Amino acid sequence: MKITIIYDNQVYRKDLINKWGFACLIEVQDQPVLLFDTGGDGEILLHNMDQLGIDPAMIEGVFISHKHWDHTGGLETLLRKNSELTLFTPPSACDVINKISADYYRQEKIFTFARPCQFERDFFSTGELKGEEQALIVRSVKGLVVVVGCSHPGVETILDKAALFGKVYALIGGFHGFNNLAAVKGIELLCPTHCTEYQAELSFLYPEKCRKGGVGRVINI
Numbered sequence: 759m760k761i762t763i764i765y766d767n768q769v770y771r772k773d774l775i776n777k778w779g780f781a782c783l784i785e786v787q788d789q790p791v792l793l794f795d796t797g798g799d800g801e802i803l804l805h806n807m808d809q810l811g812i813d814p815a816m817i818e819g820v821f822i823s824h825k826h827w828d829h830t831g832g833l834e835t836l837l838r839k840n841s842e843l844t845l846f847t848p849p850s851a852c853d854v855i856n857k858i859s860a861d862y863y864r865q866e867k868i869f870t871f872a873r874p875c876q877f878e879r880d881f882f883s884t885g886e887l888k889g890e891e892q893a894l895i896v897r898s899v900k901g902l903v904v905v906v907g908c909s910h911p912g913v914e915t916i917l918d919k920a921a922l923f924g925k926v927y928a929l930i931g932g933f934h935g936f937n938n939l940a941a942v943k944g945i946e947l948l949c950p951t952h953c954t955e956y957q958a959e960l961s962f963l964y965p966e967k968c969r970k971g972g973v974g975r976v977i978n979i
């Protein structure tokens with residue numbers, strides 16, 4: 759599988775535009791192409807996609823972690839380019855998503871995940887945690903890859919839920935408020951980015967596990 763960070767406030771490739779928010783593309787063989795979150799600004803999202811050679815028409819689904827603007831702000835612009843997308847959202851983001859998508863969409867294209875579930879052969883959701891956010895879990899040959907938006911419910915809470923589906927191999931995204939750094943000791947690949955406060959400490963503690971994030975970063979697993 760391949761993960762490409764398309765939107766991030768941090769920079770990996772200097773020819774791309776960075777701005778506060780997060781989005782990444784998830785490509786798994788024989789599975790629908792999934793965009794995880796949409797960043798805060800649709801024009802920047804599309805610009806970076808263009809630079810990275812990603813055609814909006816290739817995206818089949820958008821997984822929304824939570825309703826904050828820096829994760830949903832790019833959706834409307836994306837829907838103007840591709841109105842065939844399926845949306846996967848937590849219940850707490852429904853009002854925001856319905857408002858954004860009202861002009862483009864039939865309600866049958868929006869799936870709401872309140873509880874942990876498998877929604878494709880290799881894709882799972884933790885379901886909405888603490889009433890505010892869901893995380894995406896992707897099955898890979900090496901184990902589960904957990905992709906997080908801001909981790910508002912807490913990284914430990916998310917990892918506990920993910921463990922329902924197997925052993926976690928990787929954790930990628932924003933680890934907001936996460937300071938119990940020992941909790942990720944057993945994970946083999948960490949890519950802390952976006953709103954993670956303790957990035958430097960994580961890299962210092964786990965130099966062999968940590969990958970630098972930022973817009974333009976590609977991770978192959």
Ligand SMILES: [Zn+2]
Binds near residue numbers: 824
């Ligand atoms: Zn947030």
Ligand SMILES: [Zn+2]
Binds near residue numbers: 779826907932
């Ligand atoms: Zn955020």
